[in-house]
Amino acid sequence: MSAAVYLITGIQAAGKSTVAQALAERLPRSAHVRGDAFRRSVVGGRVEMSTEPTAAALDQLRLRHRLTARTADDYAEAGFTAVAQDVLLGEFLPYTVDLIRTRPLFVVVLAPRPEAVAAREAGRAKSAYGAFTVAALDAVLRETTPRLGLWLDTSELTVGQTVDRILAEARPLDS
Secondary structure: OOOOEEEEEOOOOOOHHHHHHHHHHHOOOEEEEEHHHHHHHOOOOOOOOOOOOOHHHHHHHHHHHHHHHHHHHHHHHOOOEEEEEOOOOOOHHHHHHHHOOOOOEEEEEEOOOHHHHHHHHHOOOOOOOOOOOHHHHHHHHHHHOOOOOEEEOOOOOOHHHHHHHHHHHOOOOOO
């Protein structure tokens, strides 16, 4: 396959990082672009997202998504398939899709059932959920996020099975 971009999203603890890494490892020339790395790059003046985000928090979120898109495009321009992953809910999914120039572009939404996410979160060393709840973010995902790309209920799938499904079922978005 020539250079492409896979954009993987879902709520926290849906398996984005693990699946993106496993997908990248299956591709012959690939790069894993972690959107959260751009959030962590802001040292002074970082504003975290909250249930009632400030304008500054939203500006930093959009910056993070722009950097993710540009980095994915730069890897693709250099001949790599970029596997970019981040939490892209509601309006932020089409916003980020519109920023990515590379085609083909595959969008994959990991949408395990909320109870599966809660169980995964309970088993993790880090906590992704501060002020947010699994149920609230799942509602945002399912009720306000446009149905772009391949949506997978990964509640009962292994990482390998999820990657198999992505490679078999994901279709490029129209240019």
